[in-house]
Amino acid sequence: MLKLGTIFSGIGAIEHSLERLGIEYKVSFACDNGGIDIFSKTIERNLISVDKEIEELEIRLSSLTNESYKDANELDIQEHFEHIQKRREELETESIIVAERILKERFLLSTIDNFLEMITNSRVKMKYSSFLGSFQGMQINDISKSHLYYLLRDSRDFYKGLKDEELIHSLLGVSLKEYEVHYKAFVETSAVRKLNSHLTEVIDTINMLIERLSTVEILDDLSKLKDFRKKKKYIDNLYKPKKKSNFVLQSYLANYEINEEHFHWNASFLDGKQYKDQIDLFVGGSPCQSFSMVGKRRGLQDTRGTLFYEYARLIKEIQPKVFIYENVKGLINHDGGNTWATMQQVFDDLNYDWKFQVLNSKNYGIPQNRERLFVVGFRKDIELKEEFSFPTPIPLEKKMQDFLLDSVSGKYYLNKKGVEFVTKEKNIMKRFTQIDGDIQLCQKANQQFNWHGDFVFVEENKDKEKMMEDLEKYFLSEKVEKYVMSSGTKNFYSKPKIDLEIARPLLTTMHKMHRAGVDNYVTTEGRIRKLTPRECLRLMGFCDSFKIVVSDTQMYQQAGNSIVVDVLMEIMRSIIKSLPEITEGKNYKYRDNIEQLSLL
Structure with a gap:
């Protein structure tokens, strides 16, 4: 019996x-926190809140005495903190630049004046943020320019x-609608967009350091x-309040046999020595967002990227006979x-014979254009029957429609608003929507813009009776028909195919209908719909025997995060x-x- 260990x-x-190969196996351990974050804080988007977090980080840093938190493979924690301080100074400068522009906008300036006067004289009884409250009794001239933009933004939210239109008009001198026009025009300027982007980056970096410090403190306790x-x-108790939110755990336990004592929450806190020499196959990866082609690409500096080192550490501690590592091509x-060069050196140091290759799902039986990097390693003291080679591509015999x-159900059909969105000319040109065509390229997860699928096709009318009361009554308009049946536009599609024979890769954010993106649609009997969770699972290689025990939203995300089974x-x-x-786990x-392995 093959003894299996997995993380993520x-x-x-x-x-x-x-199971599909008919290989008997036992799950010795598994590890996945289902994306639950117990470390990050909700930090208000202003400099006062950022400064407060920086002060708290400085106190925590000064209390660290354990030198083990320094890792040659990672950014030194102190360096991480200094980077945050530097970015905070840059935010100050950028905030002042934006403030100078606000001071030239008389109307916007007056709205801030009115707000300050209102909270000082308590003209309106309404809750507002502690940030806004900190300016009570002050006038604009009393306020540092670096806070002016955040004051404008939060007062707008106020x-x-x-709800009182007359009150709003008396405070602003115009209707809320007119005010919004002025406000939106200002915040869409490049200076404001740049400031907001950098503020997000600083807050993310602060939360990364919070996670790193928390990890160090927990590891110290575990030692x-x-x-x-x-x-x-100890670790289970940390995550206990969030256990019901681990939908990955729910799906896993519903489909596979494992003693829950061996389902772990966090790879960073998993002591692999308890499974030393007990694992035949170790499979996993590390979160791909930090390496994604469309992500911010922080790589190994991102706390999600540094989890690669946890994967490598576990290989050293567990000493599996074989390991498989998967990640995005990016x-x-x-x-x-440089990132891949560093990772290759880490693999070299593990004392395994290893190879890597980028494999595309469309070459291994699944009509999905999903490229992923795979690394396969064999422990050097194991004698092989023959040298390992990655599988050669096989002819694709199935089309997307076969899945x-x-x-x-009618709930999967797009309503009028959804149809209008996916067929909007600007979204077509921006490749935000994919209506028809042949094989299309798309990356995984972490897309900045996403919706519900990556392809549309027109299914033959099979004259099957349907429960019409369960179907929305919105059918394709002439405009939609034009796009579904068209051969495409410039830089879009080159062949007049209605059916996408090979799907785009499933995205983990397929459930977020409010975000634009390259996603998966199909049209059934001339009506556009999104893929169902079961169809997503099929396109990832999961049989219909796989039990769906979570919501559609969760299942879309879990399917999109999975490795393709057929690969x-x-x-x-x-x-x-x-x-x-x-296959037997013995002999x-x-x-x-x-030479004996250094860790044995």
């Missing part, structure tokens, strides 16, 4: 692939919260516990290739050719003339 286990792509069960109980050229359900199946077939013993042959 998700909905069990490797488990499902082993005005919007007022004092010698019993693995006590360590797990990390190969991240930071000019679709015959009949779906893993082909990788496993190649692994078995090199190491047949792995391995060891090399007599190899």
